[in-house]
Amino acid sequence: MRTRRLTMAQALIGFLKSQYVERDGRENRFFAGAWGIFGHGNVAGLGQALQEYPDFRYYLSRNEQASVHIATAFAKARNRLATFACVSSIGPGATNMITGAATATINRIPVLLLPGDIFARRNVAPVLQQLESDSTQDISVNDAFKPVSRYWDRIYRPDQLVCSLPEAMRVLTSPAQTGAVTLALPQDVQSEAADYPEEMFEKRIWHIARPQADSELLAKAAAWIQAAGNPLIVAGGGVLYSEAMDALSQFAARTGIPVGETQAGKSSLPFDHPQNLGAIGVTGTPGANIAARETDLVIAVGTRLSDFTTASKTAFQNPNVRFININVAEVDAFKHAALPLVGDARATLEALRRAVSSYRVDESYARCIVHWKTLWEKETDRIFGVQHGPPISQGEVIGAVNRASHPEDVVVCAAGSLPGDLHKLWRARMPNGYHLEYGYSCMGYEIAGGLGVKMADPDRDVYVMVGDGSFLLMSSEIVTSIQEGYKLNVVLLDNHGFSSIGGLSQAVGSHGFGTDYRYRSETGQLDGNYLPVDFVKLAEGYGAKAVRATTRQEVERAIADMRNHDSTTVVVIEVDKEMRVPGYESWWDVPISEVSEFQSIRAARAAYEDAIKRERHFEMAVADRS
Ligand SMILES: Cc1ncc(C[n+]2csc(CCOP(=O)(O)OP(=O)(O)O)c2C)c(N)n1
Numbered sequence: 141m142r143t144r145r146l147t148m149a150q151a152l153i154g155f156l157k158s159q160y161v162e163r164d165g166r167e168n169r170f171f172a173g174a175w176g177i178f179g180h181g182n183v184a185g186l187g188q189a190l191q192e193y194p195d196f197r198y199y200l201s202r203n204e205q206a207s208v209h210i211a212t213a214f215a216k217a218r219n220r221l222a223t224f225a226c227v228s229s230i231g232p233g234a235t236n237m238i239t240g241a242a243t244a245t246i247n248r249i250p251v252l253l254l255p256g257d258i259f260a261r262r263n264v265a266p267v268l269q270q271l272e273s274d275s276t277q278d279i280s281v282n283d284a285f286k287p288v289s290r291y292w293d294r295i296y297r298p299d300q301l302v303c304s305l306p307e308a309m310r311v312l313t314s315p316a317q318t319g320a321v322t323l324a325l326p327q328d329v330q331s332e333a334a335d336y337p338e339e340m341f342e343k344r345i346w347h348i349a350r351p352q353a354d355s356e357l358l359a360k361a362a363a364w365i366q367a368a369g370n371p372l373i374v375a376g377g378g379v380l381y382s383e384a385m386d387a388l389s390q391f392a393a394r395t396g397i398p399v400g401e402t403q404a405g406k407s408s409l410p411f412d413h414p415q416n417l418g419a420i421g422v423t424g425t426p427g428a429n430i431a432a433r434e435t436d437l438v439i440a441v442g443t444r445l446s447d448f449t450t451a452s453k454t455a456f457q458n459p460n461v462r463f464i465n466i467n468v469a470e471v472d473a474f475k476h477a478a479l480p481l482v483g484d485a486r487a488t489l490e491a492l493r494r495a496v497s498s499y500r501v502d503e504s505y506a507r508c509i510v511h512w513k514t515l516w517e518k519e520t521d522r523i524f525g526v527q528h529g530p531p532i533s534q535g536e537v538i539g540a541v542n543r544a545s546h547p548e549d550v551v552v553c554a555a556g557s558l559p560g561d562l563h564k565l566w567r568a569r570m571p572n573g574y575h576l577e578y579g580y581s582c583m584g585y586e587i588a589g590g591l592g593v594k595m596a597d598p599d600r601d602v603y604v605m606v607g608d609g610s611f612l613l614m615s616s617e618i619v620t621s622i623q624e625g626y627k628l629n630v631v632l633l634d635n636h637g638f639s640s641i642g643g644l645s646q647a648v649g650s651h652g653f654g655t656d657y658r659y660r661s662e663t664g665q666l667d668g669n670y671l672p673v674d675f676v677k678l679a680e681g682y683g684a685k686a687v688r689a690t691t692r693q694e695v696e697r698a699i700a701d702m703r704n705h706d707s708t709t710v711v712v713i714e715v716d717k718e719m720r721v722p723g724y725e726s727w728w729d730v731p732i733s734e735v736s737e738f739q740s741i742r743a744a745r746a747a748y749e750d751a752i753k754r755e756r757h758f759e760m761a762v763a764d765r766s
């Protein structure tokens with residue numbers, strides 16, 4: 141056997157740079173490089189290996205959590221066909237990646253995490269940053285990655301890599317299994333040498349399959365569709381990851397079945413596609429939510445059916461409603477006691493279209509769809525056209541960004557009140573033009589994620605829309621965007637705290653308690669004046685261009701002007717926290733205190749007890765579904 145003598149870390153990088161994926165005859169390198177921050181737990185091992193392979197580019201981030209968000213956003217924008225590795229030292233550098241790992245895994249996005257770990261040799265323990273246990277020596281902080289990783293291993297011996305890496309790749313490239321993969325790398329083992337087989341460093345291509353759904357179930361699904369009165373498609377992120385946009389468009393156009401899009405699924409169809417009812421669920425449009433309430437057949441494509449999509453299981457009220465779930469992951473295909481079409485979204489939609497070629501929704505339903513779409517465009521125009529303030533309304537700012545952006549551009553967001561407003565209002569014109577991390581809704585994803593999206597396709601301009609809360613939580617990757625020359629357009633909406641959770645707090649009877657950025661006053665509460673945070677100075681301090689815009693005219697001018705700058709630009713806009721975009725025909729389960737001294741909470745609880753009665757249990761309803 142021909143072998144190459146390398147350190148474990150060198151062999152690892154040598155392997156990663158030789159991995160490719162292929163789907164539909166298109167092939168690309170799977171890893172675009174590595175993000176990270178060095179410390180004593182990896183600088184001499186993995187750090188040295190990265191130095192040895194300059195063609196596997198090393199990117200320095202400001203925060204290990206951000207490294208993972210950058211990688212996740214990049215992978216999501218590339219429809220999971222490429223990603224980065226993320227390296228860290230041991231201890232805090234490693235645990236900083238746990239939030240990123242959870243974000244990736246919950247969203248089903250591949251990222252490879254390579255945290256340093258404590259000495260396998262153990263004789264020098266406890267080392268700096270080691271978590272000690274008096275019941276085992278086989279534990280470190282990296283064990284905390286287990287629940288948030290789809291595959292987890294610790295490399296105690298250099299030769300173990302040969303068995304571990306193919307497993308890591310199998311999971312990362314599996315459409316059904318993918319998520320964060322963690323290989324914990326003890327500090328001493330990273331630098332130990334072994335004789336690795338030459339084959340390990342040869343180009344290896346991982347085929348991304350398009351599994352077909354079971355033919356018997358497919359025939360049954362076709363019969364269900366043919367018998368349906370007012371079916372509805374729910375398009376999730378799987379439509380984009382599978383690149384099933386055309387298949388969905390044709391299926392919907394041919395049958396006339398309308399489509400509601402989840403946060404991850406938005407931009408599967410252009411907003412003006414005749415069957416696209418827009419956002420569905422808690423943050424949905426009235427048309428999509430009325431259609432959901434009444435439908436007798438839901439065709440859920442590539443969606444996890446989260447509470448935001450199902451309105452906490454209140455969205456589908458037709459007593460006879462049944463579900464066909466098209467999903468590459470069994471766990472999703474079987475939800476709601478659905479007829480499970482376990483398979484690739486594109487392959488399955490194409491097969492279904494052939495099987496129901498004669499089906500067409502009836503005239504009255506078709507007219508409803510046209511009517512709902514017309515009403516919704518009017519409502520969007522109304523919200524975009526409100527002349528409020530200053531401070532102006534968030535809806536107006538979204539309108540201004542939407543108008544200034546080009547069809548191929550991408551809006552990026554994750555947490556706060558913006559995701560709900562964007563879900564409803566953003567007019568997506570091209571696939572992946574709408575990039576929301578709303579599986580974990582992780583504050584701090586926005587700017588790091590924007591950088592990942594920009595790197596995935598530098599030809600598309602990226603608009604990061606971010607609240608002041610998220611910005612204060614993590615905005616330091618602005619520095620990294622400048623380091624790497626990837627320009628971001630950051631639109632920062634300052635409402636002095638949490639409009640989202642503040643509004644929720646009001647809705648649950650708690651008057652916004654603890655959700656404003658204010659001084660602590662003589663009352664002992666956070667109810668003084670607003671804190672004087674200067675976001676323009678903060679952004680300038682990072683090295684970005686920054687301007688403040690206050691009136692509607694200034695906002696429009698500043699946003700239009702962002703395109704003319706060639707490096708990261710931040711427009712800071714004060715918005716009115718109380719001027720919210722309403723919700724439409726939906727509900728979200730946020731449990732309210734059963735007992736309280738506050739009358740407002742007792743009233744909210746009474747309304748809650750009423751609303752919760754609409755929650756349905758689909759899990760057991762199988763008898764009459766065949
Ligand atoms: C890391 C993290 N911490 C807490 C939350 C809960 N949370 C959701 S939205 C929000 C407030 C966000 O504030 P901001 O970014 O200013 O947006 P706004 O609500 O004002 O639109 C909080 C605290 C979260 N989603 N992520």
Ligand SMILES: [Mg+2]
Binds near residue numbers: 633634637
């Ligand atoms: Mg805010």
